[in-house]
Every structure is written in structure tokens, then in C-alpha cells.
Amino acid sequence: MSDNKTERLINLTLALLATKRYLTKSEILENVAGYKGTQEAKERMFERDKDDLRSLGIEIEVGDLDVFFEDEPGYRIPRKSYELVVPELTGRELALISIASNYWNDSILAPSAQSGIRKLQSLGIPAAVDFDFRIKYRFENPTQVLEELSTAINQRSKVTFSYDSTTLKIRHLEPYRVLFWNGFWYLIGMDLDRKEIRLFKLSRLVSGIDISKKRNEFQIPTNFEAAAFLPKSDVAVLHRAKINIRKDSALILRNRGTFIEQDGEYETFELSYENEITFLRELIWYETNIKIIEPVSLQNALLVLLGGVVK
Amino acid sequence: MNESALERTARALDLVPYLLEHQGISITELANVFGVTEKQINQDLVLIHMCGLPGYTPLELIDMYYEDGYVTVSDPQSFKRPRKMGRSEMVSILVSLDLLKSMRSDALRNEIEELQTKLLSSLQFENPFVVVQDFDDSPFLQDLERAISKSSTLRIVYLSGNKDERTERIIFPLEIYRANQATYLNAWCQTSNADRTFRLDRIISCELLGNSDVSGAPGQRDLILEQEGAVILINKSARNFVEDNRAIIKNIEEVSGSEELLVKLNPVDSDWLVRTVLGFGGGISVKEPLELANDITSRVQAIQKVYLGK
Numbered sequence: 001m002s003d004n005k006t007e008r009l010i011n012l013t014l015a016l017l018a019t020k021r022y023l024t025k026s027e028i029l030e031n032v033a034g035y036k037g038t039q040e041a042k043e044r045m046f047e048r049d050k051d052d053l054r055s056l057g058i059e060i061e062v063g064d065l066d067v068f069f070e071d072e073p074g075y076r077i078p079r080k081s082y083e084l085v086v087p088e089l090t091g092r093e094l095a096l097i098s099i100a101s102n103y104w105n106d107s108i109l110a111p112s113a114q115s116g117i118r119k120l121q122s123l124g125i126p127a128a129v130d131f132d133f134r135i136k137y138r139f140e141n142p143t144q145v146l147e148e149l150s151t152a153i154n155q156r157s158k159v160t161f162s163y164d165s166t167t168l169k170i171r172h173l174e175p176y177r178v179l180f181w182n183g184f185w186y187l188i189g190m191d192l193d194r195k196e197i198r199l200f201k202l203s204r205l206v207s208g209i210d211i212s213k214k215r216n217e218f219q220i221p222t223n224f225e226a227a228a229f230l231p232k233s234d235v236a237v238l239h240r241a242k243i244n245i246r247k248d249s250a251l252i253l254r255n256r257g258t259f260i261e262q263d264g265e266y267e268t269f270e271l272s273y274e275n276e277i278t279f280l281r282e283l284i285w286y287e288t289n290i291k292i293i294e295p296v297s298l299q300n301a302l303l304v305l306l307g308g309v310v311k
Numbered sequence: 312m313n314e315s316a317l318e319r320t321a322r323a324l325d326l327v328p329y330l331l332e333h334q335g336i337s338i339t340e341l342a343n344v345f346g347v348t349e350k351q352i353n354q355d356l357v358l359i360h361m362c363g364l365p366g367y368t369p370l371e372l373i374d375m376y377y378e379d380g381y382v383t384v385s386d387p388q389s390f391k392r393p394r395k396m397g398r399s400e401m402v403s404i405l406v407s408l409d410l411l412k413s414m415r416s417d418a419l420r421n422e423i424e425e426l427q428t429k430l431l432s433s434l435q436f437e438n439p440f441v442v443v444q445d446f447d448d449s450p451f452l453q454d455l456e457r458a459i460s461k462s463s464t465l466r467i468v469y470l471s472g473n474k475d476e477r478t479e480r481i482i483f484p485l486e487i488y489r490a491n492q493a494t495y496l497n498a499w500c501q502t503s504n505a506d507r508t509f510r511l512d513r514i515i516s517c518e519l520l521g522n523s524d525v526s527g528a529p530g531q532r533d534l535i536l537e538q539e540g541a542v543i544l545i546n547k548s549a550r551n552f553v554e555d556n557r558a559i560i561k562n563i564e565e566v567s568g569s570e571e572l573l574v575k576l577n578p579v580d581s582d583w584l585v586r587t588v589l590g591f592g593g594g595i596s597v598k599e600p601l602e603l604a605n606d607i608t609s610r611v612q613a614i615q616k617v618y619l620g621k
Contacts, residue, residue: 014389015364017389017390031366033365052320055317084392089429097426103407104407113400118325118329124332135456136488180410226443249475250475251477284590287610287614288616303619306592308593309611310612
């Protein structure tokens, strides 16, 4: 069953690709191998096959240019629309693409990256050079959702999903972009309940994503800059702290800070930090080998944090 | 797996031009490249072999040989060049190049950018993915990579976070990876005679030593004080602990009637665990073992004493 159909689809593709002029339906049904049964059955088969090939992204051109078959439309697959056209790639470029595509691991995007690469490898590009670089990116690939969100964004279809959050659980969104940032995937779009652009971490999706059946439900603002909606790291919000560090300890802090003065058994360093909690977590690592001198607010925050642990 | 006729057709259409550029390829390799079994590839080849142009005489069929496990195509009929790429193929390739680019600040970055422009010039489409580039890479990244590809040893000076010490080590680098917002190097450390993981931003100097012999056997585990079977309770405010540390989580149980999670951990470095718990300020509490919970309390008291003098 599957064999017959596959064979027929391949034969049809070959015939439509090989022809310079349009082939009429009757020519196809008569000559292309695999069309069997009554005329009606054959025609139904052909209609389905056309749809199938189109769903594979193959463009079938319909025309009636041939004067001898005025009443019947003709079909062909223009080679230009069928074949891959890319500017000449070098072996090095092809190797870059292969290395990069390893990032998909077991993700749903892995097969499409691999089939894309197979096509590029079928262009007769000379074998690749070996690269020195070895760095890999380890991150969690959300399985299904990347592909689904890509489709939803492409079709401009709204999405609904449940999100792990203390307040609003079910979210309705016009999806704009999917972002990869700091090792995690995010979805950004117009939150229809909150009426503003919001960012959602994909690892916090509780279930799958429902994509609306409708298309073109919204527009993405022109010049939309997804990255502009990320929490900013800004030099202007850098805070300064004075930390006393015991001799020969907290080497990583010392390496990062500026020595100011000797203070008894301690040495005072100045350090800058962006985020209070992140910095406190780093400081806690050194336990009693360090003491926060300034700002007092940071010292208090540390005591509150520790108070929480033993409450 | 029950594959649809369409999937099979798509693969067959891609197989022929691939074979044409890889004449004499083995069935094993082909199965590997296309991610299917050898049996499947064999069935595909039998099928393709029967396809051709109307007339279907031997001259009009796709002509190929597959003998002794190797395949050669002599006449591909109309399938000389690969099919154009679909949107998801294009998207996954471009995004993976973005990911690669996000890890480089060297010349490779420009090279990848040019390649992306080149690929996009032939295809107009909207990319729904954005990869945000926002980290500094280590000045030693390229040295480390070169050392790996040349199998050379390195002398590094490293600031250890766990032990709070500065050490000089001879290492044999094995793998560099970025995870959880930092870049790490896995290496065989000859100095400590064990496999070690280093954070690149804590390497303060690095010198290539060349291809000297490494003594010892990579793969040996280092002796660290590991805490086995710890159970911790995580409340809502500390949920990102779970996201950031999946690798060490053995299992998660929701505590009914609350928003808390009861998490069993794989063996972890106990110092690391203590300090992490401290850093969450009550968002995480240790349920088991009791000694660990007590240890945490006494450490908190010691730090409090520094400030409150009690």
C-alpha cells in the first residue's frame, strides 16, 4: 500500500519535472505508472497525489498553454521552483552548519536541521576542513513546543497555554518571537489578559500549547525588537560594595575586586555588583571569611536571608 | 514505526541527489545519515530502482547499483539536484548558526554572520527565533580549543571556588561547554590525578605545553565529599533551583495542599549544597539528613556572629 503510493508519487514527480511542456491529466493518468482502476478512481488518486506533493513543498504549476488541449489544464513542476538554490557554499561553511546543527540534540528540530544539511551535502561541495573549535552549548531543548510556536508565529495564530505562575495560570497570547537567552528558551508576545508585551519561560509551561485554528489574527509590530524586552544589564545600575576579606581567602572575589586598604586581620576590597541576591549568594560562599562593610542595605539583606534559613 | 507514504516519498526524493554526490557510499552510512534503519534504506532503494519516466524501459528508470552493501547511482533521471529547503529546515539551520555565533567573539563570529546572510539571500522568510548574545567569552577559549584538537596539555592557574584556593595544574583538556550561564572545561587533571571541571572565568592564566605524555587515566573520579540521599523542600520562591539543577534531581513530588515541592537529590558535593541552601534564604530547607540541616543552622549562626557579635 505505502509502497505503491510512494512509487506513484515519485514517478509523478519525475514525469512532471522532466517535461518541458505541460502534461494534461489524461496524459498523466495514461502514462505515469501507478494509476489503476476506473477513470474516476484514477482521477481521485491524481487529485490526492497533487495535494500530497504540494504538502511536501513541491510547486505544481497549472497551465493551459498547449493549443492542442484547449479544454484540459496541463501540469508540470518547474525545475527552478523544485531545486535548491543557494549561493555557492564552501566546505568550511558546510562544516560550520553541520557543527552548529548538533545543538539540537534530541529536539524536534533535529530532524529538520539534519534533512536541511543532507540537501546542502547533495550539492557537490568539497569535503570540509576540520575546525579547532570545540565549544558546545548544553541546554535543555523543549521538545514539541519550538516547532509549534514557530508555526503559530508564522501563521499569526493566537496561542493558549498554562503557565507555572502564582497569579494567572492560563495565558492567552499573540506570539511574536521565541527567544534563546542565557541557556533558556522564552516566548515573547502580547499577553491578551494583561494587555502588554510579556516574556514567558518555556520551561515553565505546565502543559502543551493550544494553537488557534484561525490564521492572521494579529500583526507583529513593525521593527519589533524582542531583545529590548529582556531584563537589562545596565552599567548605570551597577552597585558598589566594600567587603572585608580575610587573608588568603575568597580568591575569586579578590581577583574581581580592587584592593583598598588593610583593616586588621582583613583586607578591604571594593567590588561592583548588579543584582543583590546573586551577589549575596556569591558572598555566602565565603561564610565567615568575609564581612560586608558597605552598603548597610546589603548587610541587612544578608541577615534577612540568613534569618530566613533558620526561622 | 509506521511511516506515512509521504514521509517516505520525501526521503526518496532526497536520497537520489545525495547518492549522486556520495557515490559508493555504504548502506550503513546512508542509514546513519538519514536516521533510519539499514533495512529501511534497502527497501527505499528497491523502490526507487523501480521508478522512472513514462515508458519505464531500463533507459528511463533511475539507474543504480547496490551490491555488497554499497550504492552507486548512474542515472538519477530528473533528480540531479536536491529539493529546495522547507521553512523548518531553514529555521533550524539558521538558529543553530545563531547559537554557535552566540558563543564566539573571535573572527568566527563574522564568518558565521556572512554565512547566514548568504543563506538568507536565496530565501526570503521570517525567522521566528531570536538568539540573544550576551556573554563574555574567556580570553583562553581559543587556546583551550587548540589544545583539545591537538591533544596538547596545558599549564593553568586556577581559582577554585569550592576550596577557595589558587592552584597551578597540568591538565589535559577534553571538552568545553556552556551551561547555566557559565562556560566549563572538562579535563584530566594530572596534578590531582582525576577528571575535573573548571569554570573558564576562573582560569587566570593558561600556557600551552605541547604534546607531552599524560600520566594517569582519564575517567577516574575525584574524591569529593558527597552528600547522598539528601531530601529538600522547595517553596514557590525557589522554583528556579529546580530549573537550574535538573541534572542533580532524582525525583520531585508535589506536596499536596501547598505550593511546595519535595525533591530528592542525587549525590552532590555537600559544601555546594549547604551554600546553595543558605543562598535561598529559607526558600529551600533540608529535610534529610538531619546532620546536614544542623550543619546549616550552625553555619548560619557563625555568619550572624560576624555581624551581630553574639
